[in-house]
Amino acid sequence: MHREEFEQIVQAERDKHRAYEHHINVCTALGCVAYGSEKVVDALEAEVKERGLEHKCKITGVGCLGLCGNGPIMKTEPDNQFYQSVKPSDSADIIDHLGKEPVKRIHLPQNSPFFIGQQRVVLSNAGKIDPEEIESALAFGAYRALFQAATEMTPTEVLREVTASGLRGRGGAGYPTGLKWSTVAKMDDTIKYIVCNGDEGDPGAFMDRSIMESDPHRILEGMAIAAYAVGATEGYIYVRAEYGLGIQRLKKAIRQAEKMGFLGNNIFDSPFSFNVQLRLGAGAFVCGEETALIASIEGQRGNPRPRPPYPAMSGLWGHSTLINNVETFANIAPIILNGSEWFAGIGTKKSAGTKVFALSGKVNRVGLIEVPMGITLRQIIEGIGGGIPDGRAFKAVQTGGPSGGCIPQEHLDTPVDYESLRELGSIMGSGGMVIMDDTSSMVSVARYFMEFCMDESCGKCIPCRVGTAQMHELLTRFVDKEATEADLELLEELCDMVSQTSLCGLGQSAPNPVMSTLRYFRDEYLQCIAPAQEPA
Amino acid sequence: MTNTITIDPVTRIEGHGKITIEINDDGDVTNAHFHVTQLRGFEKFSEGRPFREMPALMARICGICPVSHLVASAKACDELLAVRIPVTAVNLRKILNIAQMVQSHALSVFYLSAPDLMLGMDADPAKRNIFGMYEADPQLARNGVRLRQFGQQVIERLSGKRIHPNWVVAGGVSDPLTPEAREAILADIPEVKQITLDALKWFIPLIDQYREEIKVFANFPTMYMGLINPDGSLEHYDGVLRIIDADGNHVKDIDPRHYQESIGEAVEDHSFLKSPFYKPLGYPEGIYRVGPLARLNMATRAGTPLADEALKEYQSLDWEERQSSFYFHYTRLIEILYGIERIEELLNTPDILSTHVQSLANVNAAEGIGVSEAPRGTLLHHYKVDEYGGITWANLIIATGHNNMAMDRGVYQTAKRFVDGRKIEEGMLNRVEAVIRTFDPCLSCSTHAIGQMPLHIELKDQNGNVLDVLQRD
């Protein structure tokens, strides 16, 4: 396929899109669906039909528009107006006001602080395209990067671009993506695999879900580019079974991409072939760990195994395997299209690009945001998030889920990048950001995460299996205010021991929430120590 | 108004117990009880365990007489296998059980009761113990220690461990006796025999000094129960389980497999220790005693030469007099003598060094009952298993339990005679404890079902208000 052919297809889709005078994009990602956005879509469609505007006005169910706490959210184009908390009964008014002054009572102004400071790279098409129609995605540039890479670049050039961009893994640890790709590319293996980790498991995190629900093609495209770069022919997307909508849309996307020839054999009539299969998780957080995820794809218990060997050397069925998470793959197409320099210019020197966060908890504006790295926590929480509701005071922000930590007030001006967060005893993690106010007990938050880790421990290695249960028991004593000083000492020893000796990341990082709360909120633990027992 | 005196803990007994004595306004004792204050739950938590684990598990009921539990339990397990075990195994088990009786009796007499008998019931409590006795008569104390040591060494030489050996197993014992062990034991026999004879010589003159105590130390007619050989000689392992009445008449030979027809168990609100009773007479009329007193009141002869002589001398006492639990001490010494002689005899049986000491089989019966004579009396283990040999149910009747009613009643009898509620003196209370000591209650056994027994004396008024407490806590 030549560039002209491809451009023709794209142009045709673009023309189709432009044929409509108005577009009304209603969010149909999980959050807004819970608020009844599907009924809004029905009502709008009925209204359009009744007025005979079917050819002028297109109603599209789109992916996430961000402000999940105020759903259903919708956006009109080309006048670019946002509406929030839309009800089916608002339909007539919305259509009346198309191309005019927006409907005041539900209007969400573009200059709302929620939008200020956000920058959409990963989510650039979310909210614009119909995630269930590949045509819609094509109109907004989907698969152009793949086309470019597979037909106009050598694998080495692709690797060079990704490496030069400074992109780091968005799954949490921040391993340089280019380095990971190069390692797999260099492996002398006849079969190589690409695995997309969509087992987003941190409680309080829904970035990957939103991407899968909003722009599944972006993920497939990223995987395909990776496959081209490292010489893989098979790919797996491993998604948690709980993400029904995301799974459904990914399945559709794979089918459509195969039909269009963007996946399968001889993509764009080149020698490059790449097939993608979807694999469902079944409710095991530990499968977010690379080796456990591989075991799970192989149909086994999700038990991690010691590394080395790393998956790059010996992964799925013993073959060289590249594993990245959803958001990492979603960054690839923009890098190829806009160049590594462009990408490296976003964010900070060591942490390039943007990061998607799921902002939740005790914050005024709850939702999905994408910000350049280097933005401060204060800008996110007070600016985009609009501060703490009900006149309460901010206490801490939890990042990194069960592997992360709680960051207190005094560090709010810290820039969000991998190293800074680590220095504070937390981690970037996959992007959960939970805000806590002065009513939250940090001890009980620590216990909450420990309970999570205990439930999710695979049970293979002793420190994690028993250590998490022991720490949970100790934390329960603190929550019940029955702890002793010896309990505190033991808790700290366990934190050290479990983090040092556990087999995989789950156990190694399980003590993090405890250690970080002990670091910043030790007083709260001390207050839970019961006075010494007197003989009866 | 009633006052209650509490003795807590009862000391120099094997376990935790307390005594309460109620006193009216005139200072007269109106009631008294013995309480066992611990419960441990063996009958429950043995559920699901493989039956072969039972002997060792059940031995943990008691560190004083673990062997009796091993033996009773292993006998119950033999029944589950439905096999006859090798004669050598039987004899080795007998030696072990008798050795334990020797050490336990030595403990009771010398470590626990001799301080009362030798130094006097009213002696300084701080001195009234094995150390005080050692000061007063070093040789007697050393003899007592030696006697106990002999028993423990026999156990160790047979089984490799003094306390909680695992050697007695379903179907026999796990290892044969070594010739070296046999020689070593035999070499010690003359010395311990002499020690025991000396001890009897020391004890018998004491009888006259304790006439008052003898009258009230649980001195009342009861039935007696215990194992006995059909020829009327002493037996602690085999034999028949016999009950005689308060006049010494044969009442019944109980088939252990149907013990539940003859023995019932009553619960008293104030004690974790249950009170077994002879069912045909009902509760509490079915009171009986077990242990050395019962065994020697039932036996027509001991079965070994020196013990036969000693028994003859004991039986020259009036039958009525021999109803006093004070004579537990006397009979204990005779049994030590018998034990030493019997160990010697058994070690000289022809096949004692045979290596065929265990019958192997799988579970072949759903229910097994094992009986043995513990130092303190009859011990009964009763198990039910599923088809695979997992325990589904267990019941234990332990020696001290059989004596529970008699102890309770003896406490009342003694308190009534010695305790003056207007002016409580330590020596009075010590006598109340001493009556318990005659029974040598093994309260770790008695509390197999849960719990322990400190001694606690409480003085309470009629309304149950505690006025005074003498207790060890």
Place this chain on the structure above:
Amino acid sequence: MVRPVEVAPPSDDKRWRIINATMRRYGYKPHALIETLHAVQEAFGFLDDASLSFVAQRLNVPMSKAYGVATFYHFFSLKPPARHNCVICLGTACYIKGSDQMLKSLGEAYGIEEGEITPDSEFALLSARCVGGCGQAPVAVVDGEVVSGLTPDNVVAMVREKINHAS
């Protein structure tokens, strides 16, 4: 015991065809185990011994391994489902807004613990580590439908209403 080469499904229920189709799609390879168990659970609502045994034998997976996999993943259930179920989200956002209290209220109201089914098989109380509805926290999923606007005080009434509405 001689095992038949061709393993027959446990019954002639038509749903086994779907499951067979899933296995066929993966060439009856052992690695199809999880996908096949998903298919069984979707078809029958839970995994019983007969289905586990059938799938294990058909895919040449040791039975103990199939059982190990089925019990490792919380998504799979070895017990028949209740008629109605309520999943309380225990994700961080929901938790700090009191979802543990909601779980407690429901548990008390229905007399069951988390993870249990009422004796009449009417109601199951479950929890999820995160349903991804953090924006609406705290949320519950009642019979598959996300419910928001909950508090520990109103959750029992809200859930009852939802269930009664459904049946």
Place this chain on the structure above:
Amino acid sequence: MPDKVKVATVWLDGCSGCHMSFLDIDHVLLDIADKIDLVYSPLVDNKDFPDMVDLTLVEGGVSSVDDRAKIIKIRKHTKLLLALGDCAITGNVPAMRNRYPVAAVEERAYIENADVNQRPPSLVVPKLLPKIQPVHTVVPVDIYLPGCPPPGPVIRDALVALLNGQMPDVSPRFG
């Protein structure tokens, strides 16, 4: 005799096997009689725990409210507390009841396996704790001598070391 070392032994929820093993030091018990004063023990008659004891050997786990009150009090009046044997250190066999509720244990003993007055005792007897606990989970313990029971020689060596003012250096094993 103020220079004698004051020693106490206590028995909580155990089988007395550790006390018996203590007696298994045999004549050594009499040999050290001039060095120690056994001020409180099931073997002697003092019913009140003395004001301050140099060394207390404790056998058995903490099973009832009485046990708990007792060990807390003893700890206050003891310089060195030695946990003697597995029951004190791990709960051991008595802790096998911990998997059952107390009521189930009582039911088996006093209702199912009884004929008269089928009900659990309730007067005078102490309340049982839901779970038997090792001693050191209730009060701090200074020395541990595991074993079921720890053999006589181990106890002897530990005592001799302590009498010489040294911490015992023994490594007995559980069981």
Place this chain on the structure above:
Amino acid sequence: MMPVKTFKIDGQDVSGREDETILEIARENDIFLPTLCNIAGLKPVGACRLCMVEVAGSNKLLPACATRVQEGMEVTTNSERLQKYRRMILEMLFVEGNHICSVCVANGHCELQWLAEKLGVDHTRLNYMFPAKEVDVSHYRYAIDHNRCILCTRCVRVCAEIEGAHTWDVSGRGIEAKVVTDLNTPWALSETCTECGKCVQVCPTGALFKKSRAVGEMVKDGQFLPYLKTMREVDNA
């Protein structure tokens, strides 16, 4: 030809083939490293974490059983920190199950008990969990007491790797994990068990035992494994 690496363990110069592990070389040189999940003859799983060692230049501890030797590496096997962690691991095993050594069939022949003695574990500060675990005595020759299982998975591996029956596997997860036969069926009803008894012999504790054994009588013999492996290789060669 397999290249040979020279390196140091506790300052001692040692050498090993590149496919050998630190543990194998340590054993070869009589350097003690505690292990529970590892047993010569079965694939290492790196689960018990007892054989963790320090390697100069790496801030992570590495399991000696699953770490291949490398040229010039400097291994420390017995630092104070490692000793502390190892003791805590043993404590964890003691509190996780109901290890009543005194009444265990393997009393005196148990690797866990032996290691506790060797590493000086005389009590545990962790909280005993007193779980209610089952005992399966259904099999006519063998039994399993889950109270004593430390989930080392030696039984699972010997059954799958050596006997080839794969009767055992692990079910559940985390603290609820337990080994099962077939579909968690009573052992006696297992269709796949060949009754070979290998699982019993490799079990480090009294969890798996012969029913004919009473307390303290279950002596294990895992020595047959290297023999089986070697003989198999000889026959296949």
